[in-house]
Amino acid sequence: MHRQNGRSRTGVRTALVLAVVAVLAAGGWAVRARPRPAMFAPRLSGPDRLVTNEFAHWNPQTPGTRLSRDWDVSSGSLFVHRGVAWSGVPDASAPDAGSTRGTGSSVFRMTTRRRDFENVAVSLRLRNLGLTTAGRAAASEIDGVHVFLRWQSPEKLYVVSLNRRDGLMVVKKKLPGGNANGGTYYTLGQARYAVPYGRWQVFRVRIGTSGGGLVTITVTRDGREVLSATDDGTEGAAILNPGAVGLRGDNCDFEFTGFRVTRT
Missing domain, CATH: 1.20.5 (Single alpha-helices involved in coiled-coils or other helix-helix interfaces)
Structure with missing residues (x-):
């Protein structure tokens, strides 16, 4: 019993x-479920300093060059300032080894040294401090901050414009052949987005390939979807190979932190 x-x-x-x-x-x-561990989460904090710059990209063997194991900055300068990553005040200078005479960051181009990012999500906090009209290039409606995905070369990549002067959020593909620095951009989708200058924005940009070779890119801000676009290969073949990720700035003074890449 x-x-x-x-x-x-x-x-x-x-x-x-x-x-x-x-x-x-x-x-x-x-x-x-526990959040997925990051594939890539570089440390961009600590004391104020220059992390790397375009001088290091073009002169890696020169004494005093600031090389980064994580980042390749082909244009402009990357700093840590007040505990976050910073473009520096954008100007039209050609930086020296220490970016002491200027930043060159009115044209800011930065990619990861790693090239194995395929179906991933890029997360970051971004603060747009303002735009300039006195950079290396004339002021344009596209000025702002952009994320690179599946970056193969300057002529072949996906780019997501998070902040633009004209108040649009845009997803594009760039393929070789054309007048845009050796390539042509194809717009895959866009949405209205008013940039909250001076305030932190939390973004998650996801890219994934589905059956049939469709590539879908989705952008969320503060957990809310803002834009989704799919590349079906109509405007040239979709980019299916893994590549680098990165950031681009045009005539823009900006900060970022919490940059992470996770598998999706």
Whole structure:
């Protein structure tokens, strides 16, 4: 009898536990899965300093050059300032080894040294401090901050414009052949987005390939989807190979932090 009662009580307890779990799940209280570990999460904090710049890209063997194991800055300068990453005040200078005479960051181009990012999400916090009209290039509606995805070369990549002077968020593909620095841009999607200058924005930009070679790029801000676009190969073949990720700035003074790449 004691054994039977024990089994009965065990069965009741099991049923109660299962019922509670079902109720919690229905109410949104189910235990969430742990976030995926980052593939890439560089440290861009600590004391104020120059991390690297375009001088290092073009003169890697020169004494005093600031090389980064994580980043290749082909144009402009990357600093840490007040605990976050910073473009520096954008100007039209050609930086020296220490970017002491200017930043050159009115044309800012930065990619990861790693080239193995395929189906990933790039997350970051971004603060746009303002635009200039006195950079290396004339002021343009595209001025602002952009994310590179599946970067193969300056002529072949996806680019997502998070902040633009004209108040648009845009997803584009660039393929070789054309007048835009050796390539041609194809717009895949766009949406209105008013840039909150001086305020932090939290973005997650996801890229993934589905059946049939369709490439979909989705942008969320503060957890809310703002834009989604799909490359079906109509305007030239979709970019399916893994590549680098990175950031671009045009006539823009900006800060960022929390840059992470995770698999999706």
